[in-house]
Amino acid sequence: xxxxxxxxxxxxxxxxxxxAAAGTLDDVKARGKLNCGVTTGLVGFAAPDANGEWNGFxxxxxxxxxxxxxxxxxxxxxxxxTGKTRFTALASGxxxxxxxxxxxxxxxxxxxxxxxxxxxxxxxxGFLAPKALGxxxxxxxxxxxxxxxxxxxTELNLADFFRANNISYQPVPIETNAExxxxxxxGACDVYTTDASGLAASRATFEAPGDHVLLxxxxxxxxxxxxxxxxxxxxxxxxxxxxxxxxxxEELGVTSANIGEMSAAAGNNxxxxxxxxxxxxxxxxxxxxxxxxxxxxxxxxxYGEIFEKNIGxxxxxGLARGLNAQWTNGGLLYSPPFR
Amino acid sequence: MSDTHSESVAFVRDTFxxxxxxxxxxxxxxxxxxxNLFPTWLNGLLTVVSIxxxxxxxxxxxxxxxxxxxxxxxxxxxxxxxDGTTGACFSVITERWNQLLFGFKYPQEEYxxxxxxxxxxxxxxxxxxxxxxxxxxxxxTALFPFAAYWLIWGGAIYTPLLALAGFxxxxxxxxxxxxxxxxxxFFGGIAAALVxxxxxxxxxxxxxxxxxMLKAVPSRDLGGFMLNMMLGLTCVSLSVPLGIALALGRxxxxxxxKIICVVFIEFVRGVPLITLLFVANVMLAYFFPPGSGVDLFxxxxxxxxxxxxxxxxxxxxxxxxxLPKGQYEAADSLGLDYPQAMxxxxxxxxxxxxxxxxxNVAVGLFKDTTLVSVISMFDLVGMIRGPxxxxxxxxxxxxxxxxxxxxxxxxxCYGISQYSQWLERRLATxxx
Numbered sequence: 223x224x225x226x227x228x229x230x231x232x233x234x235x236x237x238x239x240x241x242a243a244a245g246t247l248d249d250v251k252a253r254g255k256l257n258c259g260v261t262t263g264l265v266g267f268a269a270p271d272a273n274g275e276w277n278g279f280x281x282x283x284x285x286x287x288x289x290x291x292x293x294x295x296x297x298x299x300x301x302x303x304t305g306k307t308r309f310t311a312l313a314s315g316x317x318x319x320x321x322x323x324x325x326x327x328x329x330x331x332x333x334x335x336x337x338x339x340x341x342x343x344x345x346x347x348g349f350l351a352p353k354a355l356g357x358x359x360x361x362x363x364x365x366x367x368x369x370x371x372x373x374x375x376t377e378l379n380l381a382d383f384f385r386a387n388n389i390s391y392q393p394v395p396i397e398t399n400a401e402x403x404x405x406x407x408x409g410a411c412d413v414y415t416t417d418a419s420g421l422a423a424s425r426a427t428f429e430a431p432g433d434h435v436l437l438x439x440x441x442x443x444x445x446x447x448x449x450x451x452x453x454x455x456x457x458x459x460x461x462x463x464x465x466x467x468x469x470x471x472e473e474l475g476v477t478s479a480n481i482g483e484m485s486a487a488a489g490n491n492x493x494x495x496x497x498x499x500x501x502x503x504x505x506x507x508x509x510x511x512x513x514x515x516x517x518x519x520x521x522x523x524x525y526g527e528i529f530e531k532n533i534g535x536x537x538x539x540g541l542a543r544g545l546n547a548q549w550t551n552g553g554l555l556y557s558p559p560f561r
Numbered sequence: 562m563s564d565t566h567s568e569s570v571a572f573v574r575d576t577f578x579x580x581x582x583x584x585x586x587x588x589x590x591x592x593x594x595x596x597n598l599f600p601t602w603l604n605g606l607l608t609v610v611s612i613x614x615x616x617x618x619x620x621x622x623x624x625x626x627x628x629x630x631x632x633x634x635x636x637x638x639x640x641x642x643x644d645g646t647t648g649a650c651f652s653v654i655t656e657r658w659n660q661l662l663f664g665f666k667y668p669q670e671e672y673x674x675x676x677x678x679x680x681x682x683x684x685x686x687x688x689x690x691x692x693x694x695x696x697x698x699x700x701x702t703a704l705f706p707f708a709a710y711w712l713i714w715g716g717a718i719y720t721p722l723l724a725l726a727g728f729x730x731x732x733x734x735x736x737x738x739x740x741x742x743x744x745x746x747f748f749g750g751i752a753a754a755l756v757x758x759x760x761x762x763x764x765x766x767x768x769x770x771x772x773x774m775l776k777a778v779p780s781r782d783l784g785g786f787m788l789n790m791m792l793g794l795t796c797v798s799l800s801v802p803l804g805i806a807l808a809l810g811r812x813x814x815x816x817x818x819k820i821i822c823v824v825f826i827e828f829v830r831g832v833p834l835i836t837l838l839f840v841a842n843v844m845l846a847y848f849f850p851p852g853s854g855v856d857l858f859x860x861x862x863x864x865x866x867x868x869x870x871x872x873x874x875x876x877x878x879x880x881x882x883x884l885p886k887g888q889y890e891a892a893d894s895l896g897l898d899y900p901q902a903m904x905x906x907x908x909x910x911x912x913x914x915x916x917x918x919x920x921n922v923a924v925g926l927f928k929d930t931t932l933v934s935v936i937s938m939f940d941l942v943g944m945i946r947g948p949x950x951x952x953x954x955x956x957x958x959x960x961x962x963x964x965x966x967x968x969x970x971x972x973x974c975y976g977i978s979q980y981s982q983w984l985e986r987r988l989a990t991x992x993x
Contacts, residue, residue: 262937263951270948272656274665301781302937302947310843400950400959427957429640538637538953 246318246450246457247509250291255299258284259317262302265423266533266541267323276300279532280321283342283448283465286518287319290464290510295521309334312451319461321448323419325375335452339462342447342525344545344554346440347379348418350425353433355412360439364389369402369411371395376416379442399424413437417444419533419541426538460508467515469557470497471524473548478523485516497560504560515560525555625649629961635954653955654965661965664784664939665948671715671776675787678709682794690980713791716777723761727754743900780858784939786969791858792940793927793973796865800926801919803866804873805912809903811878822874829871835932837864842936861933869926876918880911913988920981924974941966 260268268278285295301317312320326338372395394411396402406414488500495501499512533541547553599605628648633639639650685705688698707721731754739746810822841860892902934943945962
């Protein structure tokens with residue numbers, strides 16, 4: 223008897239949790255705050271400044287979603303997560319969305335039951351080598367010593383790449399990025415390999431960044447994007463189309479400078495009008511105000527502006543757009559139309 | 562007798578030779594050097610080698626330290642000013658000291674609150690650590706946890722007041738019943754306190770936090786060295802009584818209590834602390850419905866306390882085992898019951914023996930609080946590895962930051978160690 227009551231209570235609790243998890247959009251509106259999972263700190267992507275304000279490329283996505291849903295880019299509670307705690311934080315409902323340079327993979331999408339809502343940065347594993355080594359391609363690295371973080375997919379990618387090209391290498395296993403940089407600058411290894419964005423960020427901290435080059439080969443696909451829990455499609459749509467709005471805004475030339483003027487009244491371009499809510503009812507379909515996308519873009523600019531401000535070539539990190547250029551410029555950014 | 566020899570001895574000195582200074586080889590610097598640095602040729606050789614090593618160390622670190630910069634904007638600016646010469650970039654500490662000490666989200670205008678709590682901590686600890694001080698000071702110690710909680714977290718004053726009321730009521734119930742039997746008093750006190758907390762919890766008005774005198778600061782906003790100190794102090798002070806209870810329980814004649822204590826101690830000692838922390842952070846989140854979980858700080862405190870209590874229990878069990886059986890028999894023969902015997906005869910001696918071990922666990926525990934950085938709490942190490950090294954300004958400054966962290970930890974740990982040595986000397990009652 224007692225057991226039945228206990229099981230019954232568990233079921234009710236489980237159902238209640240299920241119901242609560244189903245309406246994330248309503249939960250966020252009711253709470254008045256978006257709980258957004260970010261890293262505990264990654265140069266350019268997410269880090270608090272001296273005043274404790276979070277800034278960065280991933281943080282901008284959180285702020286855009288908060289602006290779209292709540293009309294206020296500061297209505298975000300940033301929940302720092304480590305690589306080990308990020309998925310449980312999302313699955314348990316502690317956070318509403320995760321924007322933490324997380325690679326979109328099959329098993330994370332299918333097996334861990336998450337929905338990736340798009341790609342905000344196309345990364346890939348690259349090689350950092352001193353200019354003095356005199357190599358211009360990773361295929362010339364036969365017999366080189368390579369610093370590599372153990373237990374990551376980069377280790378497997380590296381082995382695949384060298385085997386496919388039929389050349390040999392000597393791995394120097396290390397634990398953290400900081401240790402890798404020490405080893406690399408001390409000359410314990412010829413090249414250091416990890417995600418290209420991480421290599422660029424690390425190179426920016428060297429005494430003489432100009433003495434080191436990123437080799438052109440990218441040996442893996444690392445599409446990084448925001449993700450939400452499986453099974454809440456309205457919320458997934460909200461996050462997906464907020465990201466798409468930022469990308470489309472760049473494509474259509476909507477910037478933080480001209481958005482005030484453009485969103486005030488309908489212009490000549492019907493797609494801009496639909497995006498900014500001066501025409502049609504796209505916002506209503508999402509259950510958001512008509513100016514949701516305009517608010518999201520006002521939060522920290524369009525995709526290109528966010529990129530330039532946080533990780534672009536004017537910053538110490540100095541990443542080129544590369545794969546992350548608009549499709550019209552030969553990149554991979556291609557937002558479905560706002561129609 | 563001297564008369565007998567007066568003629569057979571040629572000369573008898575009848576005045577003192579004036580005092581002379583000791584020979585230069587037996588006094589002053591030369592003697593000290595000879596005794597301490599060059600007593601044998603082997604020791605002399607070692608001295609020379611050591612001096613050379615110390616010179617090498619200083620020669621490579623001192624220019625870096627002394628040439629350090631304290632007020633630049635970023636690492637890049639540091640390098641520009643240094644222009645190729647060696648020198649530390651201590652500017653990161655002058656710019657981010659508040660984040661290193663308090664975490665990056667604690668409101669800056671409220672820093673006086675943790676600082677005041679820190680100052681009160683010394684007043685509260687003094688009567689516990691130095692028992693020559695007037696016993697009345699213990700009132701401050703008893704009030705300190707509630708005052709510190711209110712200062713650091715802020716919010717409605719009802720919460721700490723209610724907690725305090727529970728303890729006071731519990732104590733009075735305990736005092737009323739303890740004459741009859743220790744167990745009645747003990748469990749009666751706990752029950753009374755629980756009743757007060759549950760009834761009082763219903764009485765606190767909703768939203769009391771919004772109109773509070775001190776702005777409420779959620780646990781997630783705590784960080785920096787403050788978090789290490791809070792975790793260390795809370796967990797050590799909770800785990801010593803718990804450890805004593807476990808150690809006594811393990812020696813109990815009641816099989817049930819004994820088994821519970823043995824299983825608890827062996828299980829917790831058999832699991833790494835980091836696993837317990839992951840359980841606290843990750844697993845427990847699944848058991849509570851979203852948004853109603855127990856505070857992360859509290860979860861971590863429970864886990865660390867359990868962990869160190871198990872170790873302290875084993876240390877104290879060693880102390881209990883070291884006491885001669887005669888002490889237990891003497892207590893019995895005086896007609897003392899179990900609580901009296903323990904309180905008056907056994908524990909004072911056993912705890913004295915256990916002091917070095919307990920201090921060892923306490924120092925280790927304090928340093929282990931840095932492990933919370935892996936479950937995304939921003940303690941001192943978490944602040945360094947996360948936000949500060951990830952800022953575009955300071956990415957790449959390792960030595961200066963970790964040196965700062967080690968200085969802070971060294972000061973505290975060395976203080977604890979010095980205190981324990983003083984305590985051992987103070988408590989030494991044997992004749993040596």
